[in-house]
Amino acid sequence: MLIRPPTRVIGPLGQCPSCNAALPPGATMCLECGWTSEPARAEETGAPVVICTNPACGAANPVGERYCQRCNCLLPSAPGSVLEGRYRIERLIAMGGFGAVYRAVDTRTGQTVAIKDMICPDPEEFKIRLSFFRREAEILRALSSLPIVPRIYEFIQKGQSAHLVMEFIEGTDLVKVMEQNNHRPFPLELVIEWGKQICDVLYHMHRMDPPVVHRDLKPDNIMLLADGRSIKMIDFGTARDLGRTSRTRLQAKTRVYTEGYAPPEQIIGKPEPRSDLFALAGTLYHLATGRPPEGFYTAKEIDELLALPNGSIPQQHRWFFELIRINLSEDVNDRYFTAREFKADLEARRVTKEISCPQCQAVNRVREPYCVKCAAPLTEPSPPCQHCGKTNRMGSRFCIHCGNRLR
Numbered sequence: 001m002l003i004r005p006p007t008r009v010i011g012p013l014g015q016c017p018s019c020n021a022a023l024p025p026g027a028t029m030c031l032e033c034g035w036t037s038e039p040a041r042a043e044e045t046g047a048p049v050v051i052c053t054n055p056a057c058g059a060a061n062p063v064g065e066r067y068c069q070r071c072n073c074l075l076p077s078a079p080g081s082v083l084e085g086r087y088r089i090e091r092l093i094a095m096g097g098f099g100a101v102y103r104a105v106d107t108r109t110g111q112t113v114a115i116k117d118m119i120c121p122d123p124e125e126f127k128i129r130l131s132f133f134r135r136e137a138e139i140l141r142a143l144s145s146l147p148i149v150p151r152i153y154e155f156i157q158k159g160q161s162a163h164l165v166m167e168f169i170e171g172t173d174l175v176k177v178m179e180q181n182n183h184r185p186f187p188l189e190l191v192i193e194w195g196k197q198i199c200d201v202l203y204h205m206h207r208m209d210p211p212v213v214h215r216d217l218k219p220d221n222i223m224l225l226a227d228g229r230s231i232k233m234i235d236f237g238t239a240r241d242l243g244r245t246s247r248t249r250l251q252a253k254t255r256v257y258t259e260g261y262a263p264p265e266q267i268i269g270k271p272e273p274r275s276d277l278f279a280l281a282g283t284l285y286h287l288a289t290g291r292p293p294e295g296f297y298t299a300k301e302i303d304e305l306l307a308l309p310n311g312s313i314p315q316q317h318r319w320f321f322e323l324i325r326i327n328l329s330e331d332v333n334d335r336y337f338t339a340r341e342f343k344a345d346l347e348a349r350r351v352t353k354e355i356s357c358p359q360c361q362a363v364n365r366v367r368e369p370y371c372v373k374c375a376a377p378l379t380e381p382s383p384p385c386q387h388c389g390k391t392n393r394m395g396s397r398f399c400i401h402c403g404n405r406l407r
């Protein structure tokens with residue numbers, strides 16, 4: 001942030017923010033590590049400075065510096081600075097290890113925008129980060145027809161920096177909303193509507209070529225807008241494709257997850273589309289109860305409550321919690337197969353348990369891969385068996401050709 005150094009005397013500090021050594025009242029320098037209060041030093045010149053956001057540093061830097069002169073951490077762009085001769089920075093919204101997010105104004109249109117800033121001094125690391133940054137832009141463009149996904153306006157790369165210019169979302173994430181309301185849950189009807197909208201986003205992502213998984217769906221990444229009903233999903237930076245071949249899809253990926261919302265296969269680095277359904281179930285549970293999920297342990301708790309005929313779950317809501325329980329299953333094959341199936345049951349307000357075979361009309365349990373009477377396939381093809389390379393059907397736990405254990 002851009003500030004003018006204060007003219008008042010620096011008050012008692014208590015302890016050094018760099019080494020935690022005790023500081024006497026009024027001290028502006030640590031005798032243990034040499035830390036100096038840069039705003040106090042800059043006070044002599046009266047020049048504007050940019051304060052490093054690293055809590056262990058806090059140094060004041062001249063306007064225009066991109067990295068802190070003391071700790072070399074990325075500095076926020078100063079308010080008033082202009083990117084690409086067009087976007088004027090208004091203020092810093094968030095700062096993280098991979099860059100910063102700013103509120104800015106498009107000086108050509110007067111529109112308020114959000115700018116995601118990615119700067120990396122190491123050339124090799126920059127190439128890796130840039131590929132993910134570019135992929136995020138591609139995903140947002142592919143989802144542009146969905147109203148709860150922020151629009152992307154421009155992707156800018158220049159030297160060792162890259163920027164995403166996106167729609168500015170004026171709102172509050174759902175976790176903060178609940179915290180402000182003493183963790184009071186949202187109305188179930190509203191949660192169901194949000195769930196259906198999120199299913200649309202996941203269905204589009206999972207049907208991309210190659211399929212893309214979100215990997216970090218949670219209430220923190222959903223913004224509630226000013227009308228108190230509309231939502232926007234934010235932060236698609238963790239999304240990645242699974243690869244085009246069965247071999248690349250089975251390879252371990254970077255472990256990205258949030259505890260409580262991530263299933264076991266994602267925690268070990270092998271996410272798949274049904275991993276996002278687990279996170280969606282955890283998200284809806286949190287919004288409907290005000291309590292964060294604890295992974296598949298929450299499924300076990302719900303199962304115990306559903307077993308009680310006069311338990312705490314109202315009869316008219318039992319279907320919803322059963323749907324949540326199924327999709328918080330530890331075994332990926334026990335969950336719904338697709339986000340479309342998830343949405344269909346949210347719309348019907350029931351849990352589908354049986355289907356008829358289209359060939360012999362025999363009744364089968366839902367998600368059975370083959371008809372129990374005529375063996376006709378009932379589900380969509382699954383990725384080829386990693387042992388024999390032959391195709392099975394979703395829901396199969398073992399390959400029908402070679403007997404190999406399937407994921």
